[in-house]
Amino acid sequence: MNSLFTGLSAFPLTPLHHDVVDEAAFVHLVQHLASAGVDSITALGSTGSYAYLTSEERARVARLAVEHAGDTPVFVGVGALRTAHVLTHVESAEAAGAAGVLLAPMSYQPLTDDDVFELFRTVTERTDLPVIVYDNPGTTHFTFTTELYTRIAQLAGVASIKIPACPADPGQAREHVAAIRSALPNHVTIGISGDASAAAGLNAGCDAWYSVIGGTLPHPAVAIARAAREGRADEARTTSERLAPLWGLFAELGGSLRVVAAIAEHLGLASAQCLPLPIQGLTSTQRARVIDVLDELGLG
Amino acid sequence: MNSLFTGLSAFPLTPLHHDVVDEAAFVHLVQHLASAGVDSITALGSTGSYAYLTSEERARVARLAVEHAGDTPVFVGVGALRTAHVLTHVESAEAAGAAGVLLAPMSYQPLTDDDVFELFRTVTERTDLPVIVYDNPGTTHFTFTTELYTRIAQLAGVASIKIPACPADPGQAREHVAAIRSALPNHVTIGISGDASAAAGLNAGCDAWYSVIGGTLPHPAVAIARAAREGRADEARTTSERLAPLWGLFAELGGSLRVVAAIAEHLGLASAQCLPLPIQGLTSTQRARVIDVLDELGLG
Numbered sequence: 001m002n003s004l005f006t007g008l009s010a011f012p013l014t015p016l017h018h019d020v021v022d023e024a025a026f027v028h029l030v031q032h033l034a035s036a037g038v039d040s041i042t043a044l045g046s047t048g049s050y051a052y053l054t055s056e057e058r059a060r061v062a063r064l065a066v067e068h069a070g071d072t073p074v075f076v077g078v079g080a081l082r083t084a085h086v087l088t089h090v091e092s093a094e095a096a097g098a099a100g101v102l103l104a105p106m107s108y109q110p111l112t113d114d115d116v117f118e119l120f121r122t123v124t125e126r127t128d129l130p131v132i133v134y135d136n137p138g139t140t141h142f143t144f145t146t147e148l149y150t151r152i153a154q155l156a157g158v159a160s161i162k163i164p165a166c167p168a169d170p171g172q173a174r175e176h177v178a179a180i181r182s183a184l185p186n187h188v189t190i191g192i193s194g195d196a197s198a199a200a201g202l203n204a205g206c207d208a209w210y211s212v213i214g215g216t217l218p219h220p221a222v223a224i225a226r227a228a229r230e231g232r233a234d235e236a237r238t239t240s241e242r243l244a245p246l247w248g249l250f251a252e253l254g255g256s257l258r259v260v261a262a263i264a265e266h267l268g269l270a271s272a273q274c275l276p277l278p279i280q281g282l283t284s285t286q287r288a289r290v291i292d293v294l295d296e297l298g299l300g
Numbered sequence: 301m302n303s304l305f306t307g308l309s310a311f312p313l314t315p316l317h318h319d320v321v322d323e324a325a326f327v328h329l330v331q332h333l334a335s336a337g338v339d340s341i342t343a344l345g346s347t348g349s350y351a352y353l354t355s356e357e358r359a360r361v362a363r364l365a366v367e368h369a370g371d372t373p374v375f376v377g378v379g380a381l382r383t384a385h386v387l388t389h390v391e392s393a394e395a396a397g398a399a400g401v402l403l404a405p406m407s408y409q410p411l412t413d414d415d416v417f418e419l420f421r422t423v424t425e426r427t428d429l430p431v432i433v434y435d436n437p438g439t440t441h442f443t444f445t446t447e448l449y450t451r452i453a454q455l456a457g458v459a460s461i462k463i464p465a466c467p468a469d470p471g472q473a474r475e476h477v478a479a480i481r482s483a484l485p486n487h488v489t490i491g492i493s494g495d496a497s498a499a500a501g502l503n504a505g506c507d508a509w510y511s512v513i514g515g516t517l518p519h520p521a522v523a524i525a526r527a528a529r530e531g532r533a534d535e536a537r538t539t540s541e542r543l544a545p546l547w548g549l550f551a552e553l554g555g556s557l558r559v560v561a562a563i564a565e566h567l568g569l570a571s572a573q574c575l576p577l578p579i580q581g582l583t584s585t586q587r588a589r590v591i592d593v594l595d596e597l598g599l600g
């Protein structure tokens with residue numbers, strides 16, 4: 001198992017200002033995450049709006065992340081609709097000094113399993129960087145099977161799989177993670193995403209947490225990940241449960257992105273309207289609810 | 301009603317060769333469509349792989365389409381994940397001399413109705429070109445409501461709505477189209493897509509057919525559209541029914557794109573592997589079935 005792909009990987013926003021990457025805000029976020037003690041930073045994940053940015057913007061953001069993360073390893077999202085563009089982003093990630101790349105099978109036309117396998121084969125053949133397989137059907141509209149995990153995980157270079165939310169019930173979560181584990185080579189780590197189920201996933205044996213909230217509010221995420229890693233399962237669970245109002249907002253307000261953007265804007269980590277249009281972000285009523293929850297949790 | 305947005309609009313492929321736009325093949329396709337008597341050509345629709353191409357490739361394809369379409373009006377697809385990029389494509393379409401633009405609300409993060417409305421508002425404010433609203437949830441993963449059609453159709457500049465497949469039953473189809481019609485201003489045309497239901501849609505009162513098959517095999521599409529327009533509903537229906545084996549392939553083989561690409565490759569209108577990777581196109585077994593169907597229909 002590659003220990004690089006364990007623990008808490010924090011996914012920062014790539015804040016925009018007037019539709020241009022706000023480099024100062026991004027650098028500040030990266031420094032904030034590194035000093036909070038996250039295990040890695042994944043720049044240009046879904047939370048980092050990779051899908052909306054040009055190749056030039058992505059190359060620049062990758063470079064800034066590595067330059068300002070200190071000793072914290074940086075992974076870089078390289079997904080794109082076209083394989084040729086993925087390869088361009090892989091080259092930028094290499095040039096930036098990334099420690100790994102995160103690859104989501106973005107789709108416009110529905111993709112077949114063979115299309116996706118060949119995409120991963122092409123990328124792993126072209127780079128020596130370890131690859132995280134990004135399974136997020138809510139945004140990519142591609143659904144992996146366990147069989148496809150197995151095929152792709154056998155490619156040299158595949159280091160980790162980022163899986164969607166797992167069941168909340170501890171027994172079901174263990175069964176779920178064990179089934180995926182048995183389909184993978186030993187060296188490939190499993191990382192949970194879906195912040196609300198991260199404690200359950202980590203307690204059930206996931207090696208990593210690919211975390212949205214960890215990219216904006218790293219301290220509670222570090223606490224959950226550390227408790228789970230050190231075998232304090234109850235503490236991980238109760239720390240996560242205290243954040244239930246936040247997980248509730250993610251579910252109610254159309255996903256985590258708009259909520260963390262509103263949090264970052266409220267905390268002065270990003271300027272107003274930091275998401276790429278056409279995504280307008282939350283309404284003022286929704287923002288007021290987010291601020292109430294932050295205050296209630298002592299995170300504001 | 302704007303008569304520009306009526307009749308058969310043919311959607312050509314943008315064939316690639318070794319992952320580069322095959323300009324000669326594209327020009328030949330455009331000339332082929334214009335001489336077959338289609339009413340308009342829509343370059344860079346989903347069939348034209350707009351979502352996979354760079355801004356530079358799209359600007360060049362738009363220009364080639366207008367230059368080689370003769371008197372046939374050309375519409376250009378301008379969709380992109382980010383509003384700023386949509387506006388770049390709109391400028392290219394204007395510079396190319398397009399007669400209109402086709403705008404799909406592409407999504408990675410799920411979009412709200414307000415996000416999509418503002419996207420159309422921004423575009424219609426920035427261009428004098430008429431806009432076709434592109435409703436294709438299978439690729440954009442955004443689902444329009446009739447209420448949203450109404451809001452968007454009230455924007456000055458919106459000329460037509462491209463709706464997904466309609467019911468095959470004539471009564472149900474009429475009801476379906478009438479419900480949409482009653483939600484729109486009179487000047488906005490309704491265009492059916494989903495080739496298998498085009499005859500039903502046209503017979504039920506759609507003004508236009510935004511056609512995949514018409515972009516590669518224009519003659520049978522022209523025949524269906526002409527019969528429907530001239531009130532020969534039975535002829536439109538039976539002509540479409542004769543093509544049922546083709547519609548069957550679209551349904552069975554994961555959509556129309558891979559099938560029309562295989563047809564174009566078989567007919568020498570495109571070279572092998574003309575789709576953008578990671579889309580690999582049909583397997584050899586699937587291609588053999590396509591060729592059998594073409595032969596059976598006398599279209600090979």
